[in-house]
Amino acid sequence: MMMLNLSAALGLLAFIPITVNASPAITNNCIELLVPVPVKATNIEYDIPRVHDTISAVNWAVNVTTWSNKNYAARIIRNVTISQTFNIHAKLCVPSVATSKSSTIQLLTAGNGFDKRYWDVEVNPSKYNYIDAAISKGYSVLAYDKLGCGKSDKPDGYTMVQVPSEVEILASLTRIVRSGKLLSASEILSNIKSTELLKKFNVRPKKVLQIGHSYGSVLIQALLAKYGDELADGAILTGFLVSSQATANNVAHFDHDYAAESDSSRFGRYGPGYIVLVKATLQKLFFRGTSAGFEKKLLDYTEKIKQPETVGVYGSEGTLSFSPAAGYSGPVMTMAGEFDYPLCNGDCKGAYEANYTMGLFPAGTNNFTFHLVPETGHALTLAKSAAETAQKMLDYLEDNGL
Structure with a gap:
């Protein structure tokens, strides 16, 4: 049985688009915030190649995936204590009309390589924009830019932006x-x-739902394993499953440029350790093997909104133990595309490890479900099936009283 390989899933784009039948009277009221988020975490300094241009970015990817080179444990130099406040950019949206769900906030965490626009698609939003869909059902929504991307702080790409600090940012923000x-x-x-x-934005929520995609889902699973019911009343993890084929791909399969060198107008302010996916890799990662499942304009949109990643996140994947979330008892839905390439090497139908995945949420097994989205790759919100996927998510929440 193979565990989920984060390297295969990092960067994985996806969110959950939609067309939902709902009262036209319910629309968005949105506000942008800069949230000071205090963080205490233990990151790690690793013995990995420095990345300061595109040539060194390729060298890094080859070095850390060559079988005879040091493994994760052998690369550890020392622990790095993080104790500071980061500025996290967020978008809070509430229904224009008060509903029974207004006091339930969906907290959205995107995958690696994308900011909150991953959930807020501007192309044909009636089909692809998940925030609009959730609002139309009466929920309040908070989407945020993870550390190191979008309009949030962009600290050191080696030791600061790592899995442990990102888990604690999500915990503190929650x-x-x-x-x-x-x-x-x-x-x-x-x-x-x-x-x-x-006043409409001054919400004290009765319930908080953790919604993620890909790396964002990985962060939520780690959050639930560490903090249990304290920080979630329900969870939906998209672009997430434990697969027997997950180790077939690694970071060297997906091409990165040095961010500042790739596009100085967009990424010139990013320093060493920040890399960005090239457009051809975006197609390989987020869409299925043929164009039948997606519209070209959505691939173009993905290129437009992509964000740098850090080598620190990839390096720190070994901190993820995928421990069972024994202290979490709420409902959990996991979802993946039928033809997810990074998670299942292109075919998830025979690769899903159901018992292992359910074992990650032992207390909530009775409220656990998995949905395999037909004719879809990793980018659930950018696929032609986006509307049906979003509806599945919202129906699940409704069926579980959330």
């Missing part, structure tokens, strides 16, 4: 949301002049 002090703790970037409208 606590701020649960406290009802998100607005008061944040700098409000949007120009909101109406006091009545501002």
